[in-house]
Amino acid sequence: MSLDEKATKPHDRLAKALTEDMAAVNALIRERMASEHAPRIPEITQHLVEAGGKRLRPMLTLAAARLCGYAGPYHVHLAATVEFIHTATLLHDDVVDESLQRRGRPTANLLWDNKSSVLVGDYLFARSFQLMTDTNNMRVLSILANASAVIAEGEVLQLTAAQDLATNEAIYLKVIRGKTAALFSAATEVGGVIAGAHENAVRALFDYGDALGIAFQMVDDLLDYGSASDVIGKNVGDDFRERKLTLPVIKAVAKADAEERAFWSRVIEKGDQREGDLEHALELMRKHGTLEATRLEALAWANKAKASLHALPAHDLRDMLSDLADYVVARLN
Template identity: 55%
Template sequence: MGIVVPLEGERGKQNAVATLQALVAEDMENVNDFIRARMASDVPMIPELASHLINSGGKRLRPMLTLASAQLCAYQGADHIKLAATVEFMHTATLLHDDVVDESDLRRGRKTARLLWGNQASVLVGDFLLGRAFKLMVETGSLRALDILSNAAAVIAEGEVMQLAAAKNTATTEDAYLKVIAAKTAALFAAAAEIGAVISGKDGAEAAALESYGRNLGIAFQLIDDALDYSGEKDKLGKNVGDDFREGKITLPIVLAYRRGDEEERAFWQRCLQEGDQREEDLPHALHLLAKHRAIEDTVKRARHYGEMAQDALGIFPDGNIKQALSDLIDFCIERAH
């Protein structure tokens, strides 16, 4: 049922995440220790619920950005560990609340916390993790990093509300959609990368470059996620193909197919997504329309555009292992679409 996306695979980049993981392995061990220690609570439900998600085999992509960025800027201290743990806590809190808002049942191939512990507990444990995240970052005493991360927290939530307000509106423009994902996804990627430079005292060009790298990588990452929702395999996705469709989510593939379609097709998208009136044969028909208008291919193409911007942002750094791994990571994120 999947649409085959033509991508020029490049050998060696398949393992960009593994390479990056190896380069920051020691730091990441420390981050994991911090995460374990700081999600502890006398209230057993908190570590139970939190660890369900935190230990569910996520790639720790966002904290990895903080660690790699600090390493790229030759950081000598220990605060990057706490900040990376902060970033992962913020991300986990967002996922917990997202699953409640989206009424999701599956995440990374496992039942969601809200299904196992309930919506109420998911909301409150999300709040707890946000609180602990802020406590962790305050401990570093870096007011610049605090400023960046607290700003990201508000922007992420703003993006989520934006998405909610635009939900089911098939007339959403590509620009409006980009604004949503820049806020809800890319803001944390950008902040995670930027703070690594900031705590290294490289507050100028380096911080701006890593912020830009993170932001564009985040946009590319989200676009590929959106494409995969219609073209991936269930096992790799950790969720079902077409979940976005069933939830009436307007993502870039839909934005493109809607605008490229005729009146009859637009009526189809409106009925399925806006009015939520879906029948069994609708998902196959949606996939057919997406293929007809090359909506998935072009979503990947758009992602590549942002990937290239992320690539160029790294230009000012001297060559080396870490730079290479960050560069390969961009391609890896895009080639996930295979």
């Protein structure tokens, strides 16, 4: 899910506009990921935090707060909170998925072990709640605590739905709202709340983050079937090999005849995958137009994100957030 390319990209312009704030966030992250008694905690955390991620989620919090005129210090705490929650979920996800690579590097569970990854993830969740309470704002605590619960709920739902051909688009949307969009929307919403913004602005920021997160995950799922691995930090076809029912496959299953459905049942539900199956899966998705349909759906969510920004004051940061929504889907071109 990397958003790295040229300095002209919206993500990089956003980073440049928030340079001082992001420096403060990074300093706070380094301070709070330290552990006097368990040196493995900063070792594992630093491996992932410093692995080249672009800090998109904390930048959304900083941008939302600045866009709403915030001049205090606590947007930095909230941005660090968001990054800790995100990092904790990555550590847990890699254990659940038995992943060996993230952002082109070996995963923490491979370099250390599953127990360490889970426990350090737990530590980061605890640290995130300490950061939240520093703000003395019960509403942001409620928003981020709720997002943490929704993320966990989405991951559990994915466990039961990912390899079940009965999984439909409504269930898929619940899964990606949990695993991705919940933290995007919380990141933007708390920026508005800490700034004391009008409720219409806070709602607009939530809607922006929600739609952006959905578009982001749909694009990521689509790229798994058609992009160089260096763009997304994983190998093409990983989702297929891990038997994950993502939107392009769900749409193909819905249009499948009996023979095609038997194929999907074999490779997804039963896990009986053979040489050439990925290529055949791609043929079926192209036959039914599900790759293009997924692209159009992601584009619609990106446009919804942009439309949400109309309720916010004119600002360079607002323009960058709008451009970011375009860029998320432009990765498909």
